[in-house]
Amino acid sequence: MMRHTPEPIRNALRRTWAGMLAEQFFRTFWPVWTLVLLFAAALGLGVQDAVSPGIATVLALGFAVALLVALFMGVYRFDWPTRGDALRRLDASMPGRPLSALADSQAVGTADPASAQVWQAHLRRMAAQLARARAVVPDLKLARFDPFALRYAALTGVVLAVLFGAPGRVAELPQIAQLSGRAEAVALGPSWEAWVQPPPYTGRPSLYLNEIDRAALEIPQGSLVTTRFYGQAGVMTLSEGVSGREGADPADTAQEFEVLQSGRLSIRGPAGREWEVTVLPDQPPSVALAGAMQRERGGTMRQDFTANDDYGVTDGVARIALDLDRVDRRYGLSLPPEGRAAVEIPLPLPVSGSRADVTESLIDDFSQHPWANLPVTLHMTAMDARDQTGTSGAVQVVLPGRRFFEPMAAAVIEMRRDLLWNVENAPRVVQVMRAVSHRPDEVFRSDDLAPRFRAVQDVLEASLTTSPDAQLEPEARDQIAELLWDLAVVLEDGELADAAERLRRAQERLDEAVRNGADPSEITELMDELREALRDYMQQLAEQPQERGDPQPSDGEQMEITQDQIQELLDRIQELMQEGRMDEAAQLLAQLQALLENLQVAEGQGQGQGGQGQPGAGAMQDLGDALRDQQDLADDTFRELQEEFNRGDPQEDGQSGEGEDGEGQDGDSPDGQGQGGGQDRTGQGGTAGDLAERQQALREMLREQQLQPLPGEGTAEGEAALQSLERAERAMRDAEEALRNGDTSGALDRQSEALEAMRQGLRDMDSAMAQDRRDAADAGEGRAEGGRSEGRDPLGRDSTASGEVGTDQDMLQSDDIQRRARDILDEIRRRSAELGRPEAELDYLRRLLDRF
Template sequence: MAKTRNPLNDVTARLRRPLLLTWAGLIAERLVRAFWPVWSLLAGAAALVMLGVQDMVSVEAVWTGLMLGGLALVVFALRGASRFRFPTRSEALARLDATLPGRPLAALADTQAVGAQDVGSQALWRAHQDRMAARAAQAKAVEPDLRLSRQDPFGLRYVALLGLVVALLFGSVWRAGSVAEMVPGAGRGAALASGPTWEGWIEPPAYTGLPSLYLADQSGVIEVPEGSEITLRFYGEVGALSLSETVSGRAGDVPPATGTEQEFSIAQDGEMRIDGPGGRSWQVEAIADTAPRVAVLESEAKTAFDGQMSQPFEARDDYGVVAGGAVFELDMDRIDRRYGLSAEPEPREAIRLDLPMPLAGDRSEFTETLIENLSEHPWAHLPVTLRLRVEDAAGQEGLSEPVEMKLPARRFFNPMAAAVIEQRRDLLWSRDNAARVAQVLRAVSYQPREGLFRSEKAYLRLRVILRQLEAGIDSDGLNGNERDEIAQALWDLGVLLEDGDVGDALERMRAAQERLSEAMKNDASEEEIARLMQELRDATQDYLRQKMQQAQREDPENSGDQQSAENMMQMNQQDLQDMMDRIQELMEQGRFAEAQQALEEFQQMMENMQVTQGQGQQGQSPGQQAMEGLAETLREQQGLSDQAFRDLQEQFNPGAQSGQSQGNEGQSGGEGRGQSHDGQPGQGGQGGQQQGQGGEGQERAEDGQGGQGAEGELADRQEALRRELERQRQGLPGLGGEAGEAAREALEQAERSMQRAEEALRNDDLAGAIDDQADAMEALREGMRNMGEAMAEQQNPGGQGQQDGPPGQAQADPLGREAGQGRRAGTQDNLLQGEDVYRRARDLLDEIRRRSGEGDRPDVELDYLERLLDRF
């Protein structure tokens, strides 16, 4: 009988690669489990050596550690060798078979014990072996289990690996040479073979921002800043290495050249050399830290109409400027010592100001602007000498060349204001001038001619100051606090006389126009014409501001309404700015005759300009008229909602005296006191006529009888309001884009909400009507917002860089000022709430000027700031 072939041999021949990998994994498992203490000990010892622990302890401790470590290494190695058993092929085969379902490899190794002579049993056995062979063919290599948590429950292997990683990052393999030097009999050749036996670093001063240098990587000439610190460490036998250097300039008590640690600073050029095994030499060049430099940019200095000084300067340093200051000193030699200045001045310290520094970026070279208002200083308009001082991180200072100038300050063109400010200066110059100042003030205020004082308030204030000054003179003279108090009062009086009201502003504008006209006739220089043109711009801006404030004072009722307080101006301010730009352009082109004619037209237009508020829609575009109509519809809807709410309250409180509350708003929707709605006969016609300003003349369907409080009449009014909204929606101007479509959809939604409210009112469902009316008002507001966006998109198709709004519409500028109108775009909301919005606007403008002077800012931002300054 022929011998049956074992099918396991055929399967294992095909599974040679998975079986080999499984066998290798078994070897790795047994090696790791047997010898993990060996490589953990080696890793820990290497970490200690590279971190230089052997240099911190005695030689005896090093030798003791080496012997104990070697003994432990031998013990662990012998213990691992005794436990290690090389895996056999059958073990690898069993590991592989254990991962397969039904252990097919073991099944293939079996032989048929029962029914070997039965044909059916043989067929069944062959089918079983074929199935097992198919399963065995799917075998894959088994991954080794390298976990050592049972053998190393404290994770000592991880501690050793962590120490080795830290040593590789922060230690040095060269430090292992110091261990070799501790071996008895190790000579100079062994030291050389172990690599460098020294280490050194050069650390430049921190303010330079330069990186540290590793001396072993340097060769030839090394250029470093003065003051750099050099650190050297010598390893091995003491005295084998020595230092020789001429860069520190040290004298006196100098550490020994063979010391294991050397630290010194670079003060001069010289040579540095390490003598001994592995020694090196370098030529060191010390780079001196230059003093910072600063210069005043005289040609770019500006002084605003209110006396604010803008003095640009440029500074530079090799590593960066850290601080600076400006010093104004009085130049007594150039002062005209007449009148009040003939007395000896009281001693005053020089004016010291801090220079602005860039908040971010490189300070090695920059241009900044010193902005300050020194108008109230006693030296205003007197000759002074300006010097700038800057300092670097090394403590070195740099001074600018002295610049002679008159201390920039506000100019007073009103003769009386100028006289008051001059006497204030004399009083601050010396208290000995007090009697003379009192005499002059009494003389100029005695029987003043008409027009000398713009108001009785200013005259009375001067008389009060005069009596206070004379009282101080009579009582043992003025002390410092009294003098300063009177000086402040004189300053406030001078500002009052100079600024005045609208008439004063108009007069200053006329004076500026006359000076500009005379300058053009007399062929003045371009610089003088440019200065006078700027004065005209400032005076015009002040006149427009005064006109707006006057309108708000004369009509306080409408000043609370943002749109009517800001939007109504017959004269477009942007048009005035365009006209002044045109005048300046003509003058720059030398066309003075045309410029003179344009200036006369400008003067006539400014004198005829009137600020109007609440005077209808004169001169407005169709879009603006539609916006105002929708705003009126919104107010009327608010009034209807308020009245429906009060009627709902009366249903639950029948005894309430409706219509008599001080806080009861009528159908004007919060614009004033509304009409009564108590429902008493005969009261509707009288009480219903007490509309506020917003609702006056706007009831298009009710003839003043809508205040009865009956739901039917409210429904009729709601229907009339819905029809009015439908008419307004159909008459909207053509608005394209997504915003225009959204506006139409929102108005349609408001119309549907009004219709639902009307039905609810007819069904006596006041609560439902109020909800629908609230939806209608919200939809109206949304429609108005979208309509405003659509109008802005039509006026500014590009959507970028253009701040022009619809013509004729007064808008708040980005600083929140109320002088913008016409093509100037902005939100209709007042961005700067409060009583003194113009002061806050000026503060913002000053901040823009300051930032525009910071040269380290991105070009895009600087361009944007320049456009803001040019426009506003």
């Protein structure tokens, strides 16, 4: 090394040595201050009060031993850095190791003037490099020495003690050595301890009676009282009148009892105390029906209800029993019914949040139950955490079920009902079926239905013939009832039922293939099968009249949906499969299934008019396309933001790794350019630049569309729509500038504003078109052909002619809403636990968990 070190080098050397000393201190003595923080947190949180003095003494001694061991190991492993170590580290941090170079001498060619000049030039360069020497930053990271992050756990404990504990208790640290003497005093002299633990469901804290000086206590019913006496037996006694127990020994050193009634609680003896206890009763829950039972589309039952409890309802059940006195006992119902237990259905309760005040709806389908469309009694029962129950008043209702209006279908359902009412009706059902099948041409609409009817008749007759006592067995009866139900559905719906069954099978096969990771060729074949089945189903659904006799929803609750729109959803599913995004494809398949289950095709919609006859419909279509393009651009911008987060760590690692071997100072290596991504971030020809160009094209397109004739011009709705589109254009311009400046996050915010403004504009235009249609109808001009009315889509969401969908109502209207909500919440929790995700996404997931 150099014989005479300049002052700047000595300063850098001293600071480097100090950093190495700090490194050694942190690496060897981190267990010491971790133990100190843990002990201070325990004192601040009052652990010494939660355990007996003896246990506190043992814990204090264990801490002292652990601290001494940690100190000894730290001293043993401490490696005091020398000046030579600091010189070597400082020299290694500079390219070419100038300290070593200046300390060297020329080994060969000393007599050669040219070689001497080269050597002197090398020394001058090394001296210039040495003049820029800076102290080496110490490495204080302890992750590899503390893989379980115990130091952070200790620090967290101290923060919790400061925020929620008693920080002043940390000052008791010097007094812990006296615990042994205190334990001895407790053992020699009489003392006592007592706790009150309220039931967990109340959410109330525990009470340490030694610290409560007031004479009156209010305790929830069911609280557990625990007492402990120390010292000579019989000196301390307990007197209480809150548990109602008998035969307890007042002098028992350890007692536990439950508080059931108000009364007096006394601890008698030295330093004894007495309290007047008032019990806070746990009121039983209450449940009540909210409104009359409703029959929804397809015969589904819906019953709204409310349930209340002071601490929350934990469970509930609805019981449905046959009201035999109100049944019309004629024909097949003249026989006494077979004994059937009341139907019990669990009440739907909130998955999260408070259950103190519950307002929910019980939804179920009893169309195939033997009591469907018969008088029943309904009452509900709610339970709380103490197994107390509350019951609603029983109401007399008719159990909703699917109604059949085709005469032959209604007759088959009546035969099925009689068979399930009493198995002795089987001969009568056979007799009726023979009479019906005598002249099938007069009762069946299709030649294919009569053989199917006779097949069910043959099964029933064979079951009666093979039975030893000519009595239909319950298993055979249930099988025949299922056949009769399927036959009635076919009779009522015609070819629609077969088309629906083919569609259901195609959906199930495709869903199974997606979840099992089938070959792409198989998925393509199954997609073609689904498209064909869907086309047949849509055609049959368009030709099938709506269920007769059902109350039809108002115009505001209807929606017309074309086959092209369903095909777009299928195209999106296939696109996701080709990209390997099977989870998203499975979710869209589930949405498609829910949509088709609730779908009702309006007459004439399959012609593809789509509202083209309405003035301004073309502009609405163009704006809808622009909205979808803007949504796709926002999705691409979000993906670019994720890639920027992913590229952040490698860049930081590359910068911190410079100088190890003297290369990479200028950052012009090919790898460095590939990882830097500077052009992409500035928008000069990279991904961000492409996004900016797309944003500019969309903005110009929106500007041109504003110059075209728009629906509702001259009306308040039309002016509001125009203002919304102008607001969207300004947001697009700001997003374009942000993309060109490399501010991807800001661009995403502006794009969200543009999307919301475009949606609002389309809603205003749709309102204007709806007003125009109403005005035209009032004027006698007739209804606009193919006009798409305001309403809700089959999933229960707001939908307008613009194609924009809102979510102010629950998308799920079936009985699996709670299971679906739990699945979504579990998935959010799982993703929020993956720390490798971008920080922006993790922050969004945490905000979702805080909200729900």
